[in-house]
Every structure is written in structure tokens, then in C-alpha cells.
Amino acid sequence: MAEKYHINPKLEHYGCMVDLPGRAGELHEAYDLIKSMLMKPDSVIWGALLGDCSFHNNVELAEKIAQLLFQLEPWNAGNYVILSNIYASADLWDRVAKLRKLM
DSSP: OHHHHOOOOOHHHHHHHHHHHHHTTOHHHHHHHHHTOSSOOOHHHHHHHHHHHHHHTOHHHHHHHHHHHHHHOTTOHHHHHHHHHHHHHTTOHHHHHHHHHHO
């Protein structure tokens, strides 16, 4: 992008590029893209991938992402709710109860 179009990628560009493979179910590709970013990913980037994990029922990756989001935005109850819903979809009711106690 920088070489061909002379546009340096910004956080918004990365957000789109993370969400595309995430929506297609390529969650680890999206995660790897975040890890290779030249700038520090924000809560919007991680939140997009958490939403994709919810859609594709990927509990393992959702837990990693949620932990990062809990550190970035401990006040945002939405992140807890999304992870709780992922647990509920996977019938992991003990984790749902544990997470709700944290809230």
C-alpha cells in the first residue's frame, strides 16, 4: 500500500484488514496480522476480532483477545458480555458464571 499508492497505513486501514479475514473465518490469519502491525493495536482492532470469534465460536482465541481487551478497557462491560456469550454458545456454563462474578 505504501509503495504502490504512497499511502502509509493507519489504524483504520488495519481495522478493515483484520475484519475481512476474521469474518471469513480466518481468525488466526487476522490475529497474525494484528501481531505484525507497525503500530500498537487499540481496543477497536481487538474488539473486531473478538466479534469475529463470537460469530465463529472460537473460544480459545476469544479468551486471549478478551484478556487483552480487559487490560485496555477494564470499564467496558461489553467485552465481558461478548466473552460470556461465547462461553454460553459453547455450553461452558461454569466459565459464564465465573466471568459474571468478575463483572
